[in-house]
Amino acid sequence: MWLLQRVIPNDLLIWLAHPLQNANNFTYCAIGLATVLGGGIFSTLIRYVLVKRELAQKRKEKLSKCQNALKQLESDVLGTLSSSEREKIIKLDLSQLIIKLQAEEITPSQVLSAYQSKAIEVNKQLNCLVEPITEASEQAKAVEQLPEKGPLYGVPISLKDNYSLKGYDCTLGCARFVNLPYSKDAVIVQVLKKQGAIPFVKTNVPQTMISWETTNPMFGMTRNPYDTTRGVGGSSGGETALIAGGGSILGFGSDVGGSIRIPANMCGVYGLKPTDMRISNKGMAPILKGQTCVCSSYGPLGKDVDSLVIAMKAMCVPEMSLLDPTIPYKPFNMEVFESKRKLKIGFYLQDGFFHAVPAMERAVLEAKQILESRGHEVMEWNYPNIGLKGMLTFVISLSGDGGEELFELVHGDAVDSSLKNTIRLLSIPKFVRKFLGFVLNFIEFKESVTNDWIDKGLDAVICPGFACPALPLNTALLATGSVSYTSLYNVLNYPTGSLPVTKVISEDNEKMKNYPVKDLWHRAVKKFMRGSEGLPVNVQVAALPWQEELVLRIMKEIQTDLKK
Numbered sequence: 001m002w003l004l005q006r007v008i009p010n011d012l013l014i015w016l017a018h019p020l021q022n023a024n025n026f027t028y029c030a031i032g033l034a035t036v037l038g039g040g041i042f043s044t045l046i047r048y049v050l051v052k053r054e055l056a057q058k059r060k061e062k063l064s065k066c067q068n069a070l071k072q073l074e075s076d077v078l079g080t081l082s083s084s085e086r087e088k089i090i091k092l093d094l095s096q097l098i099i100k101l102q103a104e105e106i107t108p109s110q111v112l113s114a115y116q117s118k119a120i121e122v123n124k125q126l127n128c129l130v131e132p133i134t135e136a137s138e139q140a141k142a143v144e145q146l147p148e149k150g151p152l153y154g155v156p157i158s159l160k161d162n163y164s165l166k167g168y169d170c171t172l173g174c175a176r177f178v179n180l181p182y183s184k185d186a187v188i189v190q191v192l193k194k195q196g197a198i199p200f201v202k203t204n205v206p207q208t209m210i211s212w213e214t215t216n217p218m219f220g221m222t223r224n225p226y227d228t229t230r231g232v233g234g235s236s237g238g239e240t241a242l243i244a245g246g247g248s249i250l251g252f253g254s255d256v257g258g259s260i261r262i263p264a265n266m267c268g269v270y271g272l273k274p275t276d277m278r279i280s281n282k283g284m285a286p287i288l289k290g291q292t293c294v295c296s297s298y299g300p301l302g303k304d305v306d307s308l309v310i311a312m313k314a315m316c317v318p319e320m321s322l323l324d325p326t327i328p329y330k331p332f333n334m335e336v337f338e339s340k341r342k343l344k345i346g347f348y349l350q351d352g353f354f355h356a357v358p359a360m361e362r363a364v365l366e367a368k369q370i371l372e373s374r375g376h377e378v379m380e381w382n383y384p385n386i387g388l389k390g391m392l393t394f395v396i397s398l399s400g401d402g403g404e405e406l407f408e409l410v411h412g413d414a415v416d417s418s419l420k421n422t423i424r425l426l427s428i429p430k431f432v433r434k435f436l437g438f439v440l441n442f443i444e445f446k447e448s449v450t451n452d453w454i455d456k457g458l459d460a461v462i463c464p465g466f467a468c469p470a471l472p473l474n475t476a477l478l479a480t481g482s483v484s485y486t487s488l489y490n491v492l493n494y495p496t497g498s499l500p501v502t503k504v505i506s507e508d509n510e511k512m513k514n515y516p517v518k519d520l521w522h523r524a525v526k527k528f529m530r531g532s533e534g535l536p537v538n539v540q541v542a543a544l545p546w547q548e549e550l551v552l553r554i555m556k557e558i559q560t561d562l563k564k
């Protein structure tokens with residue numbers, strides 16, 4: 001009161017108090033209610049502004065911490081290797097590198113230096129890194145002292161930002177996760193380290209990872225090494241940009257709707273999404289925690305099929321099941337991978353939901369021809385409305401909470417424009433979700449697709465790696481639905497690989513004049529294919545659950561004949 005009297009002139013106070021002198025109980029209640037409501041709104045606003053400011057500060061601090069760590073690393077590795085020594089290491093493929101490391105022709109520290117300096121160089125152009133793992137150099141020296149060499153002895157590996165490492169944040173591009181370092185390595189990371197691998201960088205992701213444009217308000221946009229005006233896909237886009245740019249020889253990503261395979265397609269990299277539960281997710285940064293219909297799978301990315309095989313062999317070991325008893329011990333089956341049994345393989349060029357561009361169709365036809373020339377039977381596989389049914393199942397599964405968790409993750413944070421649309425699309429009201437769920441029986445859909453494969457005797461299916469190659473920066477949201485090509489295999493939980501088969505040529509784009517513009521998504525894709533010549537085009541290979549070795553075998557056969 002004393003303060004009010006000092007600040008507000010006396011006459012004004014009397015005038016303000018006047019209605020109160022004659023007020024009845026109702027008026028008191030109304031004034032009280034208005035005060036409580038007004039106060040509530042005011043304090044919520046203040047809290048919102050403070051949270052926003054705090055999160056903006058966190059983003060700034062985290063970015064500058066990461067940039068300083070990269071600068072420090074750059075000066076630490078400067079001069080450790082001559083550029084010709086570095087290039088000799090970088091040009092080795094993973095199998096050759098492992099042979100040289102095991103034979104002690106090169107040391108883990110030398111290999112690490114080569115990749116550290118190359119990654120920094122690539123990052124300057126593509127902005128694909130989050131931060132370096134500063135303990136990597138010590139770890140490289142430590143493995144050199146070990147009496148036994150693991151299968152990944154001295155191999156530097158890059159990890160998507162959601163792979164938890166002791167002492168490091170997993171920000172997922174969200175400021176609320178800054179300064180929350182993990183106290184333990186995820187099980188995958190523990191196993192990889194045990195096998196001799198050296199995690200050396202964490203790579204960029206889209207904000208929340210539920211998007212296929214690798215950009216976020218903290219670390220910014222990752223660019224495509226084939227054309228820096230185009231994106232890299234996502235969400236493991238930092239990984240594929242780094243690998244394609246030569247800054248990593250083996251990377252690890254995650255995939256709930258295509259996040260390993262979409263960026264693999266955009267950057268011409270090899271990737272494998274294993275069956276859920278083949279590889280542990282224990283200790284990983286959780287996302288969409290409550291939902292169990294479509295789960296994140298964790299898998300490798302590399303420059304050839306052999307890299308994926310090496311990674312899977314190294315991970316499918318008893319150690320994985322000991323550290324995470326929910327994972328069945330299922331060692332990598334070389335017999336299946338090396339088998340010469342003739343296969344029956346289905347193929348499709350269109351999923352009936354999103355129209356794939358001609359370059360994607362041609363890639364499937366080229367892969368088909370290779371497989372036929374090897375004596376496999378390749379037949380068209382057309383499951384009615386697979387694209388639409390798969391997409392609806394995917395969207396309804398992800399939006400089980402009406403987008404609540406996604407809202408919460410970005411509340412008060414700057415929201416990336418590429419994500420706004422997705423959140424809106426996933427905020428489907430409960431009654432619509434219930435209706436769609438009623439129309440489409442998920443379990444029946446999954447069972448029916450699997451039965452169809454079994455009835456037709458299919459061993460595997462090949463199809464477009466995505467609906468289109470890399471799009472210009474900031475445009476992924478204009479073609480959101482093209483995710484139907486990859487998300488189908490998350491819904492089905494089939495292991496699926498992606499491999500580069502060809503590049504866009506002018507004849508493909510000439511055929512774009514007949515590309516059906518069914519809606520705004522297709523209009524955008526049609527427009528953005530202009531100037532896409534030279535971009536990589538991948539094909540997907542899918543098989544029934546737990547058949548990772550079969551997927552890799554087919555990928556290897558296609559890769560081998562493409563190189564001839």
Ligand SMILES: CCCCCCCCCCCCCCCCCC(=O)NCCO
Binds near residue numbers: 209210255422483
């Ligand atoms: C008639 C059907 C309407 C369809 C609406 C389409 C809305 C789609 C919105 C969902 C887009 C999600 C993109 C996901 C990209 C990949 C995410 C991923 O795999 N993340 C990895 C997490 O570990």
